Amino acid sequence: MALTESEFDYVRRLVYRESAIVLAPGKEYLVEARLAPLARAAEVSGVNAYVAKLMQCPDRATEARVVDALTTNETSWYRDGAPFEVFRSTVLPALLADRPVNQPIRIWSAACSTGQEPYTLSMILGEQLGSTPRTAEIMATDLSDDALARAKAGRYSQLEINRGLPAAMLVKHFRREGTEWVVGDAVRSRISFRKFNLISPTPPSTGFDVVFLRNVLIYFDAETRRGVLRRIRAAMRPDGWLFLGAAETTIGIDDDWDRVVVGRTSVHRARAPLATAAAVRRV
Amino acid sequence: MTAAAPDIDDVEQIVTEVFGSFLGGDDESLPMRGPDTEGDSPVTATVSITGGWDGHVVFGCSTTASRSAAAVLLMMGADELAEADVADAVGELANMIGGNIKSLLPGPSALTLPMVSVGGGAMHMPSSTEAVRLDLLWQGEPVRVSVWASNSDTQEGSTS
Amino acid sequence: MLALVVDDSRAMRMVLRRIVSGLGFDVVEAGNGQEALDAVDAGPIPDIALVDWNMPVMDGLEFVTNVRSRPELRGVTLMMVTTESEHGQIVRALAAGAHEYVIKPFTPDAIAEKLALLGLVPAGSAS
Numbered sequence: 001m002a003l004t005e006s007e008f009d010y011v012r013r014l015v016y017r018e019s020a021i022v023l024a025p026g027k028e029y030l031v032e033a034r035l036a037p038l039a040r041a042a043e044v045s046g047v048n049a050y051v052a053k054l055m056q057c058p059d060r061a062t063e064a065r066v067v068d069a070l071t072t073n074e075t076s077w078y079r080d081g082a083p084f085e086v087f088r089s090t091v092l093p094a095l096l097a098d099r100p101v102n103q104p105i106r107i108w109s110a111a112c113s114t115g116q117e118p119y120t121l122s123m124i125l126g127e128q129l130g131s132t133p134r135t136a137e138i139m140a141t142d143l144s145d146d147a148l149a150r151a152k153a154g155r156y157s158q159l160e161i162n163r164g165l166p167a168a169m170l171v172k173h174f175r176r177e178g179t180e181w182v183v184g185d186a187v188r189s190r191i192s193f194r195k196f197n198l199i200s201p202t203p204p205s206t207g208f209d210v211v212f213l214r215n216v217l218i219y220f221d222a223e224t225r226r227g228v229l230r231r232i233r234a235a236m237r238p239d240g241w242l243f244l245g246a247a248e249t250t251i252g253i254d255d256d257w258d259r260v261v262v263g264r265t266s267v268h269r270a271r272a273p274l275a276t277a278a279a280v281r282r283v
Numbered sequence: 284m285t286a287a288a289p290d291i292d293d294v295e296q297i298v299t300e301v302f303g304s305f306l307g308g309d310d311e312s313l314p315m316r317g318p319d320t321e322g323d324s325p326v327t328a329t330v331s332i333t334g335g336w337d338g339h340v341v342f343g344c345s346t347t348a349s350r351s352a353a354a355v356l357l358m359m360g361a362d363e364l365a366e367a368d369v370a371d372a373v374g375e376l377a378n379m380i381g382g383n384i385k386s387l388l389p390g391p392s393a394l395t396l397p398m399v400s401v402g403g404g405a406m407h408m409p410s411s412t413e414a415v416r417l418d419l420l421w422q423g424e425p426v427r428v429s430v431w432a433s434n435s436d437t438q439e440g441s442t443s
Numbered sequence: 444m445l446a447l448v449v450d451d452s453r454a455m456r457m458v459l460r461r462i463v464s465g466l467g468f469d470v471v472e473a474g475n476g477q478e479a480l481d482a483v484d485a486g487p488i489p490d491i492a493l494v495d496w497n498m499p500v501m502d503g504l505e506f507v508t509n510v511r512s513r514p515e516l517r518g519v520t521l522m523m524v525t526t527e528s529e530h531g532q533i534v535r536a537l538a539a540g541a542h543e544y545v546i547k548p549f550t551p552d553a554i555a556e557k558l559a560l561l562g563l564v565p566a567g568s569a570s
Contacts, residue, residue, distance in 0.1 A: 078556065078559075081559065081560060081566060082566060158528065158548075159300055159304070159548070159549070159550065159553070162546055162549050162550070162553035163552065163556055164553075164557065164560060166560055167537055167543050167544035168537060170533065171533050171534050171537065174530075175530065176386060176530050178290065179293045179383070179387065301547075301548045304550055305458060305548060356457060357454050358457060358461075371453050372452075372454040375452035375454050378452070378497065378526055378547075379547045381526070382525070382528060385527075385528075385529065386528040386529050390529045390531065394497050394526070395497075396451070396497060
């Protein structure tokens with residue numbers, strides 16, 4: 001049976017309160033599809049009964065599972081590979097030229113979901129830094145405990161591995177264990193995982209050279225987007241680089257960013273004071 | 284030495300991925316654990332593994348299940364299917380399941396082309412022992428995957 | 444764009460034909476490596492070959508090796524689509540000259556994303 005209006009409204013408010021993600025009317029089907037496995041696991045007959053029970057006696061654990069289920073995105077490795085290519089060919093060389101040799105390149109994967117994004121970045125860093133003395137650190141954060149646990153485990157089914165991971169990277173960086181493929185230690189060693197909610201007022205760290213925040217802003221309303229972008233700017237070095245999803249932009253939300261078009265994609269940089277604007281154009 | 288055998292849960296995972304990818308993706312159409320059944324499947328496809336591990340993987344199912352699977356893969360009505368179509372489809376299922384099971388076992392190994400028996404009797408597996416038998420129900424029809432390990436110790440045990 | 448689908452199973456050729464023709468390719472089919480070479484020689488030369496490994500007459504690895512040894516076929520992108528999923532087998536196929544590798548079973552999105560990696564379809568072509 002379809003969710004009633006009050007049940008959907010309850011879920012919508014819960015998700016907004018916990019994650020600032022907006023579930024627009026018409027997303028009832030999404031709520032039903034994502035919560036059905038939770039209802040089954042709880043041995044409750046259907047999503048209606050599951051939500052109704054939560055409304056009657058709210059508990060934190062169930063609420064967290066509901067928010068998890070509705071905020072976790074399907075990801076693939078190089079789906080929309082253009083940002084990774086720009087990172088490899090343009091952003092990373094620019095950073096290596098600018099930063100002192102003994103200073104690690106710091107990257108924040110700000111909605112890392114099940115880990116494909118930070119692992120892909122780490123594989124690229126491994127290949128580009130090679131035997132140079134340069135080092136890099138990736139902080140990978142997500143709101144969802146479930147996604148974060150899967151990201152940390154670094155174990156992927158064959159179907160997940162098939163999703164846009166170049167075969168050369170697969171054989172170089174993964175080993176098989178049973179039906180799964182496991183990320184190698186060298187790739188893991190650059191990454192630290194941490195739970196983080198983008199709506200919280202303080203960032204997990206500061207001084208990032210690069211932030212990946214792809215396909216997240218689309219779920220927020222305008223006011224939340226503005227706040228998230230401001231806080232990210234504060235967590236970045238002034239000449240850092242921000243990657244958003246292909247359909248996302250800072251324009252009209254937070255005008256303190258410049259959009260730099262590189263090849264088929266674009267990168268965002270904090271708007272520089274006039275005196276240093278020339279340096280930005282070096283791209 | 285003890286012959287390695289795949290874990291039955293891993294075998295089930297593989298079958299689920301194969302059926303989920305090609306024979307309808309929603310949860311209801313995935314095969315579920317079924318009751319252990321006696322007797323042989325009327326339709327079987329066998330692939331053999333040789334190398335790091337020696338043995339066979341047998342995919343068996345009812346005639347109805349074999350025709351349903353072939354109809355989905357070939358986008359044909361069940362009444363339009365020739366026996367060769369059913370054999371082709373069942374053979375490809377055995378190939379996919381067997382190839383993935385091979386990767387669970389010590390390698391490197393080679394995989395043979397599938398041998399399919401439609402409506403025939405049981406395939407005989409001389410000098411092999413059934414290491415895993417997974418009985419499933421798919422659309423209410425029985426489906427079985429069994430893994431047979433060659434009794435290679437007796438064949439190769441003559442090292443002095 | 445022309446795709447050559449090489450697989451000894453007609454059912455698998457149907458599955459792949461549906462996916463790549465949905466992405467805008469014309470499709471030619473072959474039931475083994477030798478038939479695939481014959482198809483290439485008869486022309487036109489395909490932009491991509493999707494190649495199974497285990498086939499009668501000539502297997503996919505031999506087909507890939509053969510194509511890579513012929514300079515006039517340098518423009519043919521080779522993608523293995525096979526149940527062979529041992530780490531070492533993937534290494535062998537790449538060393539023989541395969542550009543990409545998809546493990547069976549796969550979803551249509553997986554094929555589309557690999558073709559996007561190879562620059563043969565625009566990113567985001569997955570259905």
